[in-house]
Amino acid sequence: MSGAAPPARAVSPLQRLVQGAPLRQPLHVALVHFPIGLLTLGTLADVASRIADVPGIVRVAGWLLGFGLGAAGIAAVVGFVDWWDIRADHAAKRLGIYHLAANLSAVAAYAASALVRRPDLDAAATPGLALALSVAGFALLGAGGYLGGHLVYQEGIGVGRHRRATGTPADTLHGRERRAEGWADVAPREALGPGETLRVEVDGIVMAIADIDGRLYAFGEFCTHRFGPLSEGSFEGHEVTCPWHGSCFDVRTGEVVRGPAKAPVATYEVTARDGRILVRATGP
Numbered sequence: 592m593s594g595a596a597p598p599a600r601a602v603s604p605l606q607r608l609v610q611g612a613p614l615r616q617p618l619h620v621a622l623v624h625f626p627i628g629l630l631t632l633g634t635l636a637d638v639a640s641r642i643a644d645v646p647g648i649v650r651v652a653g654w655l656l657g658f659g660l661g662a663a664g665i666a667a668v669v670g671f672v673d674w675w676d677i678r679a680d681h682a683a684k685r686l687g688i689y690h691l692a693a694n695l696s697a698v699a700a701y702a703a704s705a706l707v708r709r710p711d712l713d714a715a716a717t718p719g720l721a722l723a724l725s726v727a728g729f730a731l732l733g734a735g736g737y738l739g740g741h742l743v744y745q746e747g748i749g750v751g752r753h754r755r756a757t758g759t760p761a762d763t764l765h766g767r768e769r770r771a772e773g774w775a776d777v778a779p780r781e782a783l784g785p786g787e788t789l790r791v792e793v794d795g796i797v798m799a800i801a802d803i804d805g806r807l808y809a810f811g812e813f814c815t816h817r818f819g820p821l822s823e824g825s826f827e828g829h830e831v832t833c834p835w836h837g838s839c840f841d842v843r844t845g846e847v848v849r850g851p852a853k854a855p856v857a858t859y860e861v862t863a864r865d866g867r868i869l870v871r872a873t874g875p
Contacts, residue, residue, distance in 0.1 A: 606672060606676075607756075609668070609669050609672045610669075610672060610673065610676075610749070617673075617749045617750060618669050619666060619669040619670045619672075619673050619749055620743060620749065622662070622665060622666040622669055623666045623670070623736075623739065625659075625662035625665075625666070626659045626660070626662040626663035626666055627732060627736060628659075629655050629656075629658050629659030629662060630655070630656060630659035630660075630663070630697075630701055630728065630729070630732055631729060631732070632655050632659075633652045633653075633655035633656040633659055633701070633725065634652075634725045634726060634728070634729040636648050636649075636651055636652035636655060636717075637649075637652050637704075637717040637721070637722050637725045637726075638722070638726075640652065640715070640716040640717045640722075641716050641717065641722065644715060647713075649708065649711065649712055649713070649714050649715070649716065649717050650712045650713065652708075652717060652725075653705060653708055653709070653712050656701050656704060656705045656725070657705060659701065660698060660701055660702055660705065663694070663698050664698075667691075667694065667695075667698075670690075670691070670694075670739075671691075673748060673749040674687040674688075674690075674691065674748075676749075676759065677748060678759065678760060678761050678762055678763075678790075679761060679762050680762050680763055681746070682746070683742055683746040683748050686738060686741065686742060686746070687742060687748070689738055690735055690738040690739050690742060693731050693732075693734045693735035693738060694731075694732070694735035694739075696731045696735075697728045697729075697731035697732040697734075697735055698728075700724050700725075700727045700728035700731060701724070701725065701728035701732075703724045704720075704721045704722075704724035704725040704728060705721075707720050707721040707724065708721040747819060747820065747834065747835050750834050750835055751819075751823060751824065751825070751833075751834020751835065755823070755824070755825045755834070756786065756825075757784070757786045757787045757788075758787070759788070759822065759823040760788055760789055760790040760822050760823070762790070763790045763791070763792050763797065764777050764778055764789060764790065764791045764792070765777075765791075765792050765793075766791055766792070766793040766870060772871070773871050773873060774862075774869040774870070774871050775793045775794075775869065775870055775871065775872070776867050776868075776869055777789065777791045777793070777800070777867075777868050777869070777870055778791075778867070778868045779866060779867060779868070780863045780866050780867060780868055781866075782868070783800065783801075783802045783807070783868065784802060785802050785803075785804070785805070786801075786802065786803070786826060787801070787802055788800060788801045788802075788822040788823075788824075789822070789868070790812060790820070790822040791809075791870060793870055793871075793872040794872045794873060796811075796857075796859075796872045797811075797812040797813065798810060798811055798812050798857075798859055798870070798872070799811070799812045799820075799821050799822035799831075800861055800868065800870065801826065801831065801842060803826065803828075803829060803842065807861045807862065807863060807868065808829075808842040808843060808858070808861065809858065809859040809860070809861035809870050810831070810840070810842050810845055810856050810857065810858045810859065811845070811856035811857040811858075813856075814833040814835065814836070814838050814840075814852055814856070815838075815847075815852045815853070815854040815855065815856055816833065816835075816836055816838045816850075816851050816852035816853075817835060817836060819833040819834055819835030819836060819838070820834065820835075821833060821840070821856065829841055829842050829843050830842070830848050832849075833852070836851055837849070837851070838850060838851055838852035840852070840855065840856050842858070843858070844858065845857055845858040859871060859872055
């Protein structure tokens with residue numbers, strides 16, 4: 592393998608703010624509750640207007656949709672930042688596009704419903720077209736929410752990035768060019784800065800390489816608890832914390848420092864020679 596390796600994405604102060612770093616909590620996951628709740632209540636109010644005679648309910652539904660659309664715009668900006676941060680070779684990159692498409696379609700349906708009903712806000716019941724668009728928006732919102740849940744709970748997207756000061760690896764590097772004694776050349780030394788990580792695949796083994804105080808450490812990429820990506824974890828001294836569930840490992844030995852993980856991660860030989868990072872997944 593030759594040429595320059597893509598460095599970890601730089602994390603700007605604005606990006607850290609949007610991702611929730613000052614609060615130590617992922618911001619998008621918190622914000623999405625507002626549009627989901629408001630828009631859902633708007634649809635329920637529309638349906639109720641066709642079932643019972645409730646004075647002013649159509650106007651209330653219109654206000655709920657308006658506030659819900661505003662909240663959706665804010666949540667969408669934060670969500671886009673999370674999507675942009677997904678590495679290029681991750682399957683969730685495409686799934687995130689489907690999530691975005693479903694949510695944008697829901698917003699379009701709700702916006703159309705809000706426009707259609709404007710002349711009839713004082714009506715006794717929501718007009719039929721406005722009701723149909725509201726219900727369609729609710730269905731699309733549900734589909735988008737399902738995909739969003741999959742992104743967070745199955746793929747770990749947006750989890751833990753608010754805890755890390757440096758960027759996460761943009762791609763998985765593949766060590767192919769061999770040197771003597773089984774060493775694989777994976778990247779230029781300057782591709783890895785202090786506190787940063789690379790994600791590397793050598794001989795079918797995926798590992799993370801970290802620079803801690805100028806020294807290189809290589810260890811298994813996947814947490815032994817639920818396979819969280821340790822290359823996206825946060826570091827304190829020689830300890831890496833999994834971004835998904837908080838398991839902590841000593842990168843020098845692979846031993847568990849703190850659970851819920853119980854089994855250690857593997858560690859590998861890594862060195863720097865002639866300005867290149869070399870790693871050995873197996874013996875010479």
